[in-house]
Amino acid sequence: MTSTEQELPAVNSSAEIPEFATEEEFIEFWQTHSIGPGLIEAGRNDPEVWEVLNRIAPRQRPRQPRQPKATHVTTLRLxxxxxxxxxxxxxxxKVPYQTLLKQFVGERLYEEEKRLGVI
Incomplete structure (x- = not known):
């Protein structure tokens, strides 16, 4: 990180991000601002914020949070x-389709477990 990057004002919440009329405005804003820790934390819980973080220049983009549990590959034919x-x-x-599918399965599994009295 250069000294110029360190001097950029940090954005710590989605409320600090203005509405952009064009992609050029988006780029210009992020050339003069940096991602603060609060925005990264918000992105971990909000897919819309994470999408914004993924659009920001790679030098500022945080890494995708790691899953706390091991995942397994499953083949599903649709x-x-x-x-x-x-x-x-x-x-x-604005989420990857595989992530959305996993959310759908998780939500439906939870409902079925409640119905069966498992939880």
């Missing part, structure tokens, strides 16, 4: 229409 719909919804929510 028909073409369902996959397109899933990707469309994920795009609207």
């Amino acid at each position: 028909d073409e229409d369902m996959e397109k719909r899933l990707k469309h919804v994920a795009e609207l929510k």
